[in-house]
Amino acid sequence: MYGLMQEHALALPLVFRRVEQYFGHKRVVTGRVDGESAVTWADVCARTRRLAAALDRLGVPSGARVGTFGWNSQRHVELYLAVPCTGRVLHTINHRLFHEQIRYIVDDAADDVLFVDRSLLPTVWPLAESFRSPRHVVVMDDGADVPLPDDPRIVGYETLLAEVSLFDGEFSIADENTAAALCYTSGTTGNPKGVLYSHRSMVLHALLLLMTDTFGISERDVVMPVVPMFHVNAWGFPYAAMLCGADLVLPGPAMRPAELITQMERHRVTFTGAVPTVWRGLEPLLADHDLSSLRMIVCGGGAVDDALSRSYQQAIGIPLTNAWGMTETSPVVTVPRLATVHDDLDPDAQRAVIGSPGLAVPLTELRVIGEDGTEVAWDGSTPGELQAAGPTIAARYVGEERPGPAFTDDGWLRTGDVATIDGHGYVRIVDRTKDLVKSGGEWIPSVELEGAIMADPRVAEAAVIGVEHPRWGERPVAYVVPKPGTGLTADDVREHLTSHVARWWIPEQVIFISEIPKTATGKFAKRQLRLQHRQDIPPEE
Structure with missing residues (x-):
């Protein structure tokens, strides 16, 4: 017997329609080389419709990969929507990788078109002749004083949008398992590996970020993803902001500590996330800025340094909140929270809880496997390899006909992290297996x-x-x-x-x-x- 519910695909057009219909009045702010721009979500959605028509005009086939070399910006958000909502695959590329890795990634993905921020042309254009598949390079002007190459493949983003009519149909994805986005791992132990996200996995992940015991992102928030949009889709923050109608503040190329903290202060940011390096860079500036609007600072991509977290708690009243995940996990898998079992802990001990990876978010499962291949006890002290499973976890890498050694015979992802789990489900990452x-x-x-x-x-x-x-x-x-x-x-x-x-x-x-x-x-x-x-x-x- 089956349930008698409507069959609607969990796909990103749902996210687009929601932000267009309900939250058109909310803001999207972008830092630029030459200042800052501010538009509404209504503006972003209208331009997304033009971009959808522009992709058709460029002849980008359904299912084709659209590569992006971009900072966190309004235009990148437009690509986040237009590309997957029209049945193409968004492929965000980290311009900080070695040139050999960038060449490998673009060729392995077979990107059909590349979108490049003007300030990043000096990195990308010298590699263009070595790319096998891209037919066009669309330049997004972020205010940088960089000359445009005299080449027929170069197309201006704003020119492209101006030359097309508004796409006025309904975006539709019939099968929620259709590929929506592609990200590659950093390739620290060999060639980068492609992780292909479905519409279903991305919608579910965005919903998870809105939950109270995850990040609790809501319409009242001002969300600032400092983590790059080319790094696992900025940890899902842009899509979460669209779903709930939060204001979105994007640093663009203005990534120096003084610029970041000034933007946070000016726009009264309430929620933000980045790697530990960023928070160390901002620490000396805390005393000179009013960050009282912040309710949560997410620190991912590495362990939370308790001394650094204590500095933030003393300076602005909140510690750093850890979160754990990987490219293969969409990425957020664990987030800490102070549960009732922590009520009697002193402030230092509670900060240590918040600074830990925490427990699995809903819909995901974790286990720790010992050297003998059996699951270890959740006693908070017995270590083993951390493994993950769930609808937001990769099943295999791009190009694999069947799961490789990174996946177990019963379908769990082998994370490569050594961890313990305590009796309440809280994870502590002991190390990477290769770093012990x-x-x-x-x-x-x-x-x-x-x-x-x-x-x-x-x-x-x-x-x-x-x-x-x-x-x-x-x-x-x-x-x-x-x-x-x-x-x-x-x-x-x-x-x-x-x-x-x-x-x-x-x-x-x-x-x-x-x-x-x-x-x-x-x-x-x-x-x-x-x-x-x-x-x-x-x-x-």
Whole structure:
């Protein structure tokens, strides 16, 4: 027996119609190289209809991939809507990747058309001759003083929209499992891998972000995704803002700390998210700006440094809220919240809860698998590989006829993270499997050791790698960025650690550098640090 309910596809045209019909009066603000622009959602929806007609005029087939090299902007939001709502596939590309990776991604996706912010042309255009598939490069003017190449493939975004009539039909996707968007992993251990999201998965993910015990995003919010729109669709924040009718504030290319914090203050942002690097950059500016409108700051893409979170709590009244996920998981899988079981904890302990990955959001499931292949107990101390399943989790990568080694025989995603889960379902990420340090047969979690080092107020950043050792197999090496004027020494770091970790965790080598190298998504580039250590590059003193 089947239920007698209407069969309506969970697809992004539902999101478009909702924001067009109910929330046309709300704002979309974009930072530009030459200032700032502000329009309404009604303006964005009207331009989305023109863009849909423009894609037809360019001859972009149904199901074709439309690549974007863009900052967080109004035009990028228009692409977020027009491309998937017309049956094409939105393919956001990280311009910070190595050139070889960009070439691989564009060719692997077989992008038919590329949309490029003008300020990013110097990065993208030199690669254009090596791309095999794109027929046009549509330039979106973000105010940058960059000359346009004299080439017939170059098309102006605004010119393109001006030359077409408004698409006045209804966007419709019949099958909710139709592909809507494509993102590639960062490719830190080989070629990037494509993750192909369906309309169904993207609508469900956006709905999850609105739930009270997830992020509780609502019509009253002013949402500012600092996390790039080319990084897992800005963690789903733009689509969530459309669903509930929130104002959307987009930094565009204005990504320097002073610009970001000024934009947050000026527009009374209530909800924002970014990687830890961004929040460290804003920390010295907190005292000079009024951020009292903020109700939640999401910190993803890495562990929350408790010392940094404490600084935010002291300066503006709220700590950083952790969240965990991957490109393969849409991305949000876990979010912490203070439950009734945490009511009796002191403020420091409650901040630690908020700074943890938290528990699985509804519709997703997690388990931890030990080295013997069996599921470990949820006791908060037994570690294993974290695995995920659910309707917003990838089933396989693009190009795979059947799931590869990243997926289990029963269909769960192997995340590559080592974690524990406590009796209430709260996850603690111990480390990446490849970043654990095995010393004398015992594991040292690099993430936990990094957090202990960064608990020292004299430390700005710290990254730990494991290196070969003739006696112990591996030993941890700490790369540390000291705060200016502290005069921090290696002995200071080791002395600080004596009251924070087991003595055998304390690294013999503490190397001071001016900046921890980052991946294209802002995470610590430990692969680069390992290569640097092997090549014996003299450290900065």
